Amino acid sequence: MSLYVDIRKKLGDFRLETQFEAAEGVTGILGASGCGKSMTLRCIAGIVKPDEGYIELDGQVLFDSKKNINLRPQDRHVGLLFQNYALFPNMTVRQNLMTGLKAEKTGKKEAEIRIQEMLEKFELKGLEKHKPAELSGGQQQRVALARIFLSSPRVLMLDEPFSALDGYLRWNLEQELLETLKEFGGPTLFVSHSRDEVYRICDRVCVMDQGSSSPVIPVKQLFEAPESRAAALLSGCKNFARARVTEKGRVTVQDWGETLFYSGEHGPDTEDVRYVGVRSHYIGLMGEKEAAAQPENTFRCRIDRVIDDVFSTVLMVTPEHAENSQESRKNHFNRIRVETTKEYWREFCEREFADRENPQDTLWLHVNPADVMVLR
Incomplete structure (x- = not known):
């Protein structure tokens, strides 16, 4: 039927x-x-x-x-x-x-x-x-x-x-x-x-x-x-930014001030791409040395807030080269939400920061190309 x-x-x-x-x-x-x-x-x-x-x-x-x-x-x-x-x-x-x-x-x-x-x-x-x-x-x-x-x-x-x-x-x-x-x-x-x-x-x-x-x-x-951005939003994605594909496999993310590599079989035609989306729990945290060794899709961010959630730690960060326009701020395009386990955040702070109780105000984020979603 x-x-x-x-x-x-x-x-x-x-x-x-x-x-x-x-x-x-x-x-x-x-x-x-x-x-x-x-x-x-x-x-x-x-x-x-x-x-x-x-x-x-x-x-x-x-x-x-x-x-x-x-x-x-x-x-x-x-x-x-x-x-x-x-x-x-x-x-x-x-x-x-x-x-x-x-x-x-x-x-x-x-x-x-x-x-x-x-x-x-x-x-x-x-x-x-x-x-x-x-x-x-x-x-x-x-x-x-x-x-x-x-x-x-x-x-x-x-x-x-x-x-x-x-x-x-x-x-x-x-x-x-x-x-x-x-x-x-x-x-x-x-x-x-x-x-x-x-x-x-x-x-x-x-x-x-x-x-x-x-x-x-x-x-x-x-x-x-x-x-599409609407579909990604309904599926639980929390990070979006305006973007355009400069060449197949590379996307310029206007609100983050970065160019990222992306991959994947599905997605709109390159000329229809208006946004990128990245799921908060797919974003990796890096220290300075690790970031220097793996620069592709890695960028520095300022830590705005660390939130102790029930079962996880949530970081709100702003990319170093983020756009500061009214449109970016209004839609939260220039901020990124990162979600990780409490255990991993504790280990990361102990490894990368001298004072775990007062971590540094910056870190590096890494996103695998397969986790960069190009969207209408």
């Missing part, structure tokens, strides 16, 4: 322009709040009508603005799990599950068999007469999923399913959900603003930024070689 989406929708000043294809397995839609993720799911489900475009599921056209096709939500066989689960508050668990069979021509005997199967599958036995307010967050989610599966969906769409849960419950439900998704044969769309959730749960990912979607790529590629 596969799902193809190419739609446009305007709401006030916001414009949604999204195009992607999702095959079997879990495709993540990753983006910040307000970027159009939930709106995309509602358009696919038929709750919201796009202004124009085309949606096709497993060969069946769900929406085609040119041919005036717009199937009703109940005819699309799309399962959408809302953030708040959308259970009917005045109905019991059993009654909520029964609503999942309304679109199905199911006899009473078969309906009872299927409901019992779902109660068993989602560990809801004994809760049949409870109303949503009497259930925990995890139980509510299981009821909502059971209701969706009773409707025999051809595609499953999960809209930030863990956003309303605390950390411990979120982790446990994530493990349960992974088992459920393994049994579902069709495509699944998993909407989230959490890169960690997407990395653990999804096979592929589509990044959305201000209403526009990027091509679907393998999840690991997003983290190893994102193509």
Whole structure:
């Protein structure tokens, strides 16, 4: 099965322009709040009508603005799990599950068999007469999923399913959900603003930024070689600077006042490069002698602040030749965040600084060419 989406929708000043294809397995839609993720799911489900475009599921056209096709939500066989689960508050668990069979021509005997199967599958036995307010967050989610599966969906769409849960419950439900998704044969769309959730749960990912979607790529590629600053930011990168490629394999980083070598199979065309990104935990620390012996991609920085974080040490530094323009300062392009283990920072200070409690105000940073991301 596969799902193809190419739609446009305007709401006030916001414009949604999204195009992607999702095959079997879990495709993540990753983006910040307000970027159009939930709106995309509602358009696919038929709750919201796009202004124009085309949606096709497993060969069946769900929406085609040119041919005036717009199937009703109940005819699309799309399962959408809302953030708040959308259970009917005045109905019991059993009654909520029964609503999942309304679109199905199911006899009473078969309906009872299927409901019992779902109660068993989602560990809801004994809760049949409870109303949503009497259930925990995890139980509510299981009821909502059971209701969706009773409707025999051809595609499953999960809209930030863990956003309303605390950390411990979120982790446990994530493990349960992974088992459920393994049994579902069709495509699944998993909407989230959490890169960690997407990395653990999804096979592929589509990044959305201000209403526009990027091509679907393998999840690991997003983290190893994102193509845009927006994608790199969502994947957790914290260091960016304006840059341009002067020649293949070399990039001039304007805000750092340095020229760096870079490598990598993925990335935008050289003329499209506008930024570099470097992940804070991929940056190496060097002393003066080591820096002199390995000058490539090594540059001197001033230590602005040393932060003792819970599980690591964070250094905020400014390159020696950093640009001091308003644009650089406003966007923090001229500062670099370096993250290392507490043990390594202690050893580095003991090795390089005479007084560990009062380290010198400068050090050298080194970035491997493979860790320099050139970005749109």
